[in-house]
Structure formats: C-alpha cells, structure tokens
Amino acid sequence: MPSFLAEQTSIWYQKNARDLPWRHEGVGAWAILISEVMLQQTPVSRVLTVWQEWIERWPSPADLAAEPAGEAIRAWGRLGYPRRAMRLHECAGEIVRRHGGEVPDELDKLLALPGIGDYTARAVLSFAFGQRHPVVDTNVRRVVSRVHHGVEDRAIGLAEVAELLPLGQSDAALASAALMELGAVVCAARSPRCGVCPVMAECRWKQLGSPQPEKPFRRPQSYAGTDRQVRGLLLAVLRESAAPVPRHRLDLVWPDGVQRERALQSLLADGLVQAQSCDVFLLPDSTPAQ
DNA sequence: ATCCGGTTGT
DNA sequence: ACAACTGGAT
Incomplete structure (x- = not known):
C-alpha cells in the first residue's frame, strides 16, 4: 500500500537529499554498514571525517579483521560509544569467517552479526542492496x-x-x-x-x-560526573598513547579513585582495554586469530 | 528498563 | 543547563 507519505517524501527527497558520501554511486555494502554503525546516536557532521578515514584504511572487512581491535578503537576517535568500534571489528571478523568476506544480503545473517540490530540490518539491506x-x-x-x-x-x-x-x-x-x-x-x-x-x-x-509530547518522568542524568565521562577520559589517554600506559598516568584524569577504578574495570570487562600487567594498560593489541 | 560518549544547538 | 543526535546489548 503505497502511502501519500511515502510517495510525496520520495519525490521531495530526490530534489532535496543531502549529498552524503555514503550515498554516492558505487559505495559498497561494507562502507555503508560502517556509516550506519557510526551514525547510531551520532550526528552526520561528526561522522563524515572518521568514516572517510575508515573506508580508506579498511576498504574491506578482511582489512579491518586483520588488525587488532585496538586499532579500530583508536581510529574511532571521539565519536562516542566506543563499544561500537569493537563490535565493528568483531563484525568484520565474522563476515570473513562465516560469509567469505562479503557483507551478507540476508536479514537473519545480518542480525546475527555483533553490533547489528533491527535498525542497522534493515538499513544495510535497503541502502546497500536496494531491498524492501x-x-x-x-x-x-x-x-x-x-x-x-x-x-x-x-x-x-x-x-x-x-x-x-x-x-x-x-x-x-x-x-x-x-x-x-x-x-x-x-x-x-x-x-x-x-x-x-x-x-x-x-x-x-x-x-x-503541533502538540508537544507528554513527558512522564525523566531523570536529569547529566553527563558530567558520570561513569561514562570517566570511561571516556581514561580511554582518551590510552587512545592517544602509542605505548602501554602505567596506572599512575590514568590516575591523573579523575580525582575520585573509587569511581576511576570502577570505570577502568568496566572498560576491561567490555574488552575495550587490556591489562598488560597489573599496573600497565593498553588498547587490545592481540592480532585476531585466523 | 538501563547502560553506554561526546558534541552541538537551543 | 538541556535535549538531541539515522541504536544495540544486557
């Protein structure tokens, strides 16, 4: 049932679409998949430069899968939600191992990949493969x-x-x-x-x-002072350091030792950070198994 | 239902 | 200050 909404919006889109690089002719499914993951909860303007770097550096899933996860996390820069970078790296590995290095064009196979949910799977099928x-x-x-x-x-x-x-x-x-x-x-x-x-x-x-929505109740949840901010500060130090980082350098980014330790432990649990020894940390550097 | 970042526009 | 930004995993 083609709707008025779909038809009129499509006509409008063909004249008014923004010229975004991942919409260009010839952009492959892998590059589109990367763009969709980067665009999760992240504005277009901040994705543009990082996406360009990624597709030049890792033009195929195999290129990314061949490098340590830490390189993906480092190249993620300040996009936020860095677990997306780690999942994208895992995703590349799964595509190589299970799909011959090609992004699958079937819904269930995409949904089975890490970091790919209901939205992203269907976005890839629609925008990369032209499916309905x-x-x-x-x-x-x-x-x-x-x-x-x-x-x-x-x-x-x-x-x-x-x-x-x-x-x-x-x-x-x-x-x-x-x-x-x-x-x-x-x-x-x-x-x-x-x-x-x-x-x-x-x-x-x-x-x-234009009635405004009913706001039932929402916690203030400011960013300042949360574990999220502390995680971000810790990860920034590790991202910008080529060498493993001793604990005393991480101590400088946040005064509260209890919260700092909790944030570090959560980064370790997520696999975003690796302990070289009990007091030296680095981004995950193990080359993925073939 | 909660957690997970970081920046910008208002 | 505050929400909003092309969500996913637990």
Missing part, C-alpha cells in the same frame, strides 16, 4: 507518529512502516531513505520546519497544532 524492508529509527518513528497519528511519541512498529512502503524494492528503499531524511532535516524533534514539508497538507500533527 521497514527501516525504523528515531526519525522514521517521529515522522510516522506525527503525520499519521498526530502525536509525538506513539510506538511505531516494523509492520506499520512496512505497510506504508511502496511495493517495488528500489522504490521502497528510496522511500526509507526519504523518510529518514525528512525526519533529520525537516520533521526535526525540536524545531520542525513545517513550512517546507512535502506532507504538511496531510499531517495530523500539524492539523492538531
């Missing part, structure tokens, strides 16, 4: 919720999005990209630009006066 799948991220959820239901935060499932996509594979893939783009550029969470929206005339949310 519901690609549901926070943008699509917001667009469909607003336009069809007139509310900000209604739960939007895969089936609901699948129903509104065009039937043709490439048309559906185009519509998926278009819905995400609309959510990112026009139907923004904070400052929607309804004046330039291609579906304004049929938007329930606009008709209802």
Whole structure:
C-alpha cells in the first residue's frame, strides 16, 4: 500500500537529499554498514571525517579483521560509544569467517552479526542492496507518529512502516531513505520546519497544532560526573598513547579513585582495554586469530 | 528498563 | 543547563 507519505517524501527527497558520501554511486555494502554503525546516536557532521578515514584504511572487512581491535578503537576517535568500534571489528571478523568476506544480503545473517540490530540490518539491506524492508529509527518513528497519528511519541512498529512502503524494492528503499531524511532535516524533534514539508497538507500533527509530547518522568542524568565521562577520559589517554600506559598516568584524569577504578574495570570487562600487567594498560593489541 | 560518549544547538 | 543526535546489548 503505497502511502501519500511515502510517495510525496520520495519525490521531495530526490530534489532535496543531502549529498552524503555514503550515498554516492558505487559505495559498497561494507562502507555503508560502517556509516550506519557510526551514525547510531551520532550526528552526520561528526561522522563524515572518521568514516572517510575508515573506508580508506579498511576498504574491506578482511582489512579491518586483520588488525587488532585496538586499532579500530583508536581510529574511532571521539565519536562516542566506543563499544561500537569493537563490535565493528568483531563484525568484520565474522563476515570473513562465516560469509567469505562479503557483507551478507540476508536479514537473519545480518542480525546475527555483533553490533547489528533491527535498525542497522534493515538499513544495510535497503541502502546497500536496494531491498524492501521497514527501516525504523528515531526519525522514521517521529515522522510516522506525527503525520499519521498526530502525536509525538506513539510506538511505531516494523509492520506499520512496512505497510506504508511502496511495493517495488528500489522504490521502497528510496522511500526509507526519504523518510529518514525528512525526519533529520525537516520533521526535526525540536524545531520542525513545517513550512517546507512535502506532507504538511496531510499531517495530523500539524492539523492538531503541533502538540508537544507528554513527558512522564525523566531523570536529569547529566553527563558530567558520570561513569561514562570517566570511561571516556581514561580511554582518551590510552587512545592517544602509542605505548602501554602505567596506572599512575590514568590516575591523573579523575580525582575520585573509587569511581576511576570502577570505570577502568568496566572498560576491561567490555574488552575495550587490556591489562598488560597489573599496573600497565593498553588498547587490545592481540592480532585476531585466523 | 538501563547502560553506554561526546558534541552541538537551543 | 538541556535535549538531541539515522541504536544495540544486557
């Protein structure tokens, strides 16, 4: 059932899509997969340079799999959520071992890879292989919720999005990209630009006066002072050091010894950091087994 | 339901 | 200060 939303947004997208490098002709599935992982919870502007470095350095899964995980973590830079870099490295290894070094083009095989969930698996199938799948991220959820239901935060499932996509594979893939783009550029969470929206005339949310969502209750959860910040500070020291780092240098980044130790232990548990001895640490440097 | 980063726009 | 940013794993 091709919907008004999918059709109009696709038309709009073909004239207004941002020129992002991973959308260029000839970009392979591996490079697109990398872009999708990097874009998880991370704005486009910050992904651009790191993505370019990655695809030049590791143009195939085998290239990344051949290096220690620490190199992926180092090259991740300050993108945030560095476990994504580690999972991407594991993912490359799985692709080499189980899929002959080629990114699989089947849903169940992608979902079985580390770091690849419901969103990323379908995004790769749609944008790299031109298949028809519901690609549901926070943008699509917001667009469909607003336009069809007139509310900000209604739960939007895969089936609901699948129903509104065009039937043709490439048309559906185009519509998926278009819905995400609309959510990112026009139907923004904070400052929607309804004046330039291609579906304004049929938007329930606009008709209802753009009602704000009910905020049930949300913890303040500031970043400053959290374990997350301390993990980031510790990892930054290890990233920027070519040589293993003695504990006393890590002690400098955060005054609270208890929290510092807890953060270090969690990094070790995640596999983001490796202990060379009891007081010397480094990024994972073991060359992966073939 | 929670944890997991780091930057930018408001 | 604060949410938002093309989520995934536990």
